[in-house]
Amino acid sequence: MIAYLIRRLLYALPILLGVNLITFALFFMVNTPDDMARIHLGAKQTTAEMIQAWKAARGYDKPLFYNPAADGVAALTDTLFVQESLKLFTFDFGLSDSGRDIVADIRQRMGPSLALAVPTFLLGLWVNITLALAVVLFRYTAVDRMALVAAVVMMSISGLFYIIGGQVLFSKVLHWVPISGYQPGVEAWKFLILPVLIGVVSGIGSGLRWYRTLFLEEVNKDYVRTARAKGLSEWRTLGRHVLRNGLLPILTGVVVVIPTLFMGSLVMESFFGIPGLGSYTIEAIQGQDFAIVKAMVFLGAVLYIIGLLLTDIAYAWADPRVRFQ
Amino acid sequence: MSLVVLWTDALVWLLVVMLTLWSRVALRDRLVRERWQQVFASGMATASALVLLAYVSIALLDSLHFRLADGQVRSVLDLLFSHLLVQTERTYSAPFATIEYVKSVVQQNGTLQQVYQPLHHVRPDQFWPDVVWGLVTGLSVTGVLWLLRQRFSRFFANSIFARAPRRTFWFTLGLIVTMLSLMWWLSRDFHVFGTDKVGNDVLYQTLKSIRTGVLIGTLTTLLMLPLAVSLGVMAGYFKGWVDDLIQYLYTTLNSIPGVLLIAAAVLVMQGMLETNPHWFGSVEERADLRLLFLTLILGLTSWTGLARLLRAEALKLSQVEYVTAARALGAGHGRILLRHIVPNVMHLVLIAVVLDFSALVLAEAILSYVGVGVDPTMNSWGNMINAARLEMAREPVVWWSLTAAFIFMSIVVLAANLLSDRIQQVFNPRN
């Protein structure tokens, strides 16, 4: 088991290297370091010396992949890519292009991100599973058909509609919650309630449909009939037997997401002004702060890989038939 | 007047030709044909397919461009709705309104006054005549088709609609045709969905957005499919180092947060377009190229999901008896892949295609919000929603752009979803 995990983790290294390669290639194709310098120094009165100083301060004055000025191996290692990539692997994200420490920023922003993402995730999971079980309980009846149609209709609506509509209705018209913003600590619930609600509601359509299919598949299996033959009521059959087995395939899709919750939600955070990592990333893209973008991409990749690993572990834990070979 | 072929035009027509050929070949197989007939035995599926067909037809009409004498590039759809291009107002007006939405200062009798200015291109007295004409045209076209159905009876008997519920078929067809004709007639004398900030007709924008949506949905899939199918199936079938390599590739791509990857790629693309201005001669061509690249990027980043699915399926199939049997009987890898594996995963591909279509239409809106969507000069639902965000904050609210985009977008996504549901139901080997 331990050996298996270590092997998986080692396998992550080439993936992360590949991720870095793609990020660097893409971003330096977009912007030369000169461009970045100009953005960050502002438009007025920017001189060549200032640009040079800016690049030197961030190590952007080295060539990207191949340094013809250095000899031997150094030609490949004394490059922007190798130097910056290696730093990432030690989780030393350095300073953002505007000079703030990225790790400190991430630490500051992960709180709000998690405060939004975790309740949305858990509540969404709970709501979707409950609804799906309820629908399966009334399967092949009018309730089921109506729920299915409703789910498809809800799926067909762009998430942006939910957000815009929710803000107008609950904040502007009904005055229930603040339109946007955030407060650290306990007061945060006031700001989170609407985005969480919208996050959950916009996810119901696809969630309900997907879980319903999974549960329906389980409901027709032999062991469910056994459970019924034992005298279990329909509700308990679903709750005790179908749910556990139906959750197995759900695990694959769900566990992999858990670590990436950390990254926050790009759109939600921006719309609701929640100072999390999602809006951090968007700001970095829009402001073309490469240092942040590469850090976030790297972090995202690491979390994704952890998610895959967790999925394996969760599977082994939840399904006694699966053991690591 | 000369034909202008934009890149995406060429591709989308190529897609149509390929689909037609493929369906003719595929439907020759009785089993396949029966499967499809079974799909459309459901009224819901038939209606959905007709709706999708209507969208695709509008997109195709909008993908046939001409250069007019005055040098403007226009599509057939533009020509059909040419009146909407001319009938622009000054600023916002509500659907079917006769006056502008906001007051403006005008000089009247020597003094400046604040009034609701009348719209230029609205004739309120024409409402009922337009409705009548719309109904008459729509119903008569449907009627003529219905009368001609005997002529097409052979076509019907063999087509995939052979077992479609006739009443649903004709009702949906009639409804679509009538709605379109009503829209056309009314749009001559009214702004059916109002006008936007600079007085352009919203109905026209919405209709033009159909092409963008459909193209993103279909072309992306077209570009993604070969990659997803070949890599996914190969990984699952060959296993070993081929599998390792392909898995490495898609795990790496997958582990980059999607929006970041797309955003970066779009920015690269913009840079490329900037440094190569000779690739395009006009605004339309530029926007078109950008759309093409966007679909390319979406295709390159979205193949991983399907590939993963296909890999798992191919892995299962390669263990299945008849594949083993084929191998035991000495069939080569290529032959097994083409004859035994690929046909047996096609239902997955199909479902993925239809579902992806709706997902991509939705994704376009989000991408436009992040600022990496289609060209801002291009009509698209994403751009409309994006603009509508500001309009929703107004008091009184300017709701029609959002509503128009919402209606048109939801209908197509809904149709695609319902159809994919049905396909899944019929093609799923478990049922």
Place this chain on the structure above:
Amino acid sequence: MMRVMRWMLIGLVLWLSGCQQPWNSPYPAGLSGEAVIFRAFSAPPKHLDPVVSYSANEWGIISQVYEPPLQYAYLQQPYALEPLTLTAMPQVRYLDAQGKPTNPEQAVYSEYVLSLRQDVRYQPHPAFIADNRRLTQAQIEALETPYDLPKHGSRLLRAQDYAYAIKRMGVRAYQSPVLDVLAQHIVGLREYAKKVSQDFEKWKENHPNGGFFDLRPYTIEGVRTLDEHTLIIRIKGRYPQFLYWLSMNFFAPIPWEVDAFYSQAGMKAKNLTLDQWPVGTGPFMLVENNPNFRMRLIRNPNYHADTYPCKASPGIPQGLLADCGRPLPQVETVLYTLEKENIPYWNKFLQGYYDASGVSSDAFDQAVQLSSTGDIGLTPAMREKGIRFLGGVQPTIIYFGFNMLDPVIGGLDDKGRKLRQAISIAVNMEEYISIFLNGRGVVAQGPLPPGIFGYESPPQGLNPVIYRWENGHLVRKPLTVARQLLAEAGYPGGIDPNTGQPLKLYFEAVGSGPDDQARLAWLRKQFAQLGIDLVIRATDYNRFQDKMRQGQGQIFMWGWNADYPDPENFLFLLYGKNGVVASGGSGVNYANYHNPAYDRLFEQMQTLPNGPERQALIQRMVHLVQQDAPWIFGFYPRSLALVHSWYHNAWPNMMANNTTKYLRVDTQLRVRKQMEWNRPVVWVLWLVAALLLSAVAGGVWLYRRRQAQTGRAAP
């Protein structure tokens, strides 16, 4: 279970009845009742270090903390400077090459003598305690803000602190954006910068972990301190605009202790830097800085004697003088909240959670209405809320530039000029202002905006190429004139004789916001009136700047915001030596306009004091560019801010940044209004709850019914 329910119910009732503040208040309870100003910032300020900071949103904050020697008088028009930390305006001495006093005409150097007030103290800060400059790693690790340290000190402002700030500017690695500009003026700054930058690089190699790089031993030839209260700055030649520089934050004092404090190893990784935590002598101090979320200024207890002005220029409402003589600042706290999107910002303003707001063009007709005389007034809905508006023309010009180096559109010959003139007539800026700005702009007649010396309003200043004066109104020349000019330029009907096709011109567009599409469509329509096909080349800001620097663009839209209210700051945008291509990318003359006659006049005008002589020169220059039309002189934007009834003393002084200290809020009124405007609609909540409950009940009923079913098929 029941008990939990009961407690929840009791809690809910308490919460509903408690009602210290509305449900949708984004602030902690009770805060609205304190002397707090609520503001928003749309993007995190990147730099709060005055040596780098150069953008409006950053200055909005640090100007409340730092005090440069001079400030703009709050209620004076036109813009005028007054001493801030000085006892009087700086004295100027003119010197010859040997440093002897001479008359202004023969001056080789000029010297500015600054005498400091002796009652100016720094805000309390740990840096002034020597122990705090020798912290252990563990101590630093435990810090979230510098104010977490228990002991805070302060000291008097010294002339050396100003000198220290100028020395910091010289260190290349600190990236001061104005170093190269000021090095042209301050004697010895360039040489000093070279030396100190080299030393710094060397020092950095030996101190990879950071540390204090002490600038005190260095000297700049042109910057001297006579004693603790007198600073002398020597500049090359005559440069009257230098006084304006002394009001900018680049000249804010930096105590060396603070530099030493923040330079301690480990501070940077905690984001504890001068760039994040400013330390100044101003009315406020920054005690909370989370640029990702919120910033908080509180009153500086050591702030020197400063009172509300008792004089206002004519034309400024005398009601603003009600607080005359009161000590400043008048509020305890300024709370800045990050608000990235326009929509929530505007809505929160309407709900009373922000004290002031701009007016986006989309909110415009909701807020503002043009009165019968064409003046701007508020809509009844706004007036009912007691909202007032403040507005004024900004010292800014937005223009459409033509690249004069372009073979088609450029050139000083007749062909290019007439083409440009034709386009200038066709592009209807009045329409642009009315559609996209809701009238919040004034059509520009030349490069100088109102409020700047040398500006002349029509009919005197009218641009004769484009406008006529009829019956006391500006009238744009008809399109026929434009078409005539176009034909004369060699493109009859807009057809390019070389291709036989419509003339194709290129517009370099930036950005892809929701509004841009409409804007670009409008622009194409304007060109189409002449039969010209305008091709939009949209790109990002980088690529755009790149193109501009290489002189590759054809037509572009850009703007210029005054650094200081002097005509030189605008006219140099068309000075030949400032050509962006000619200067290798550092100039700001993006049109690459180069007219020797204009350049000669500019050089003469530059050093003259404001007066009739200068006025005449400027008139000639403006006339020249009106004829050459290197720009479509777009418009001068009009700023428009809305403020609530409880917000007092706000006045749009476009140059002054440190105006927060003058403001006052009526907190009781604010609390009352917030309550009144934000009553939650509660019955809908009950309705939703009832619906949910009935859905659950329906489910239970259905299940019960099924549990009661028998095995026989229903008949």
Place this chain on the structure above:
Amino acid sequence: MAEILRVENLSVALRDGTEIVREVDFTLRAGEVFALVGESGSGKSVTALALMRLLPAALRITGGAVHLQETELLSLPEAQMQRVRGRRMAMIFQEPMTALNPVMRVGAQIAEVLKLHLGLKGRALRQRVIALLDEVGIPDPHIRMDWYPHQLSGGQRQRVMIAMALACEPEVLIADEPTTALDVTIQAQILQQLKRLQQRHGMAILFITHDMGVVAEIADRVAVMYQGQIVEQADTRYFLTAPKHPYTQRLISNALPQKALKPAPKNQPLLQAKNVRVWFAQRKGLLQRTIGHTKAVDGVDLTIRPGETVALVGESGSGKSTLGMAILRLLALTEGQLLFDETVDLATLSERQLRPLAQGDSGDFSGSLFGAQPPYDHW
């Protein structure tokens, strides 16, 4: 003997009205085994499910009555019917592989019935589960009760099912082809077990099967179902010796072996497998070192002549399939020779060289040889 279960005119139909079971009548007496016989599709299982009211959604009961002692089951509300199932009437299903919940420990699955109907808890519950497992012949029941179904063999799983069904000492046990899916040796054990348990608990068993051998061994009385109807009911003795209905006669005569054994042909061997070994490496640790081998096929000799069918018999997991795959070169041989036509050694040919041979290969290829087990899909 007392009547425990009386089924009167029971009919089951599809939603569209097609009748699957038509007016079935029979009674079950205390302490007897009543066999319901018929080929697949005759409606036996549907009848059983109808008694339990566990019909799939597509089917419904259209008429008749089911009396369990004095209770009429069909008119009970569902809630009360749940108290009958597992408590008074229990059921065992055909497929022991799928009839147990794969993610629940077997002990817990048994305990569930006890908790539900008898309200047992804690130690008493555990003891009862162990006793039940012990009673059905599971060794080390205190350990096995914490096992998952997949860790048990097919026979053991069926025993668990039986234990579950017996847990509340029901009056009626319905066994729906409980032994069909099992190996012959285990079949017999299970049958004996059932018989013994029935005698001990004195319950009535409704035994559903298509296997005449099983009927002979276990049933007291037999009813034959054909196309949804009971065509004959009799005591087992009379039934086997003097069937009356033509269908029954056919059924009984088919059950006996008909064909004589074929003599072996004496040709040249077509395929000779000599000392075939197929070993799979067991890998372990970070570096995936091989630490041992699973010897799936270890030194097998086999000769097949033209026109000959060689049957390879053995328990599952004995290596039959592996050998077959190895001969077809679908698996690599660890050691050994495969002589085709006495000349070509298949073991040394490349895949391309193999192909022409494969085209003409007369090798036996039986579908059931290959149990597909997709490996667990990781990334």
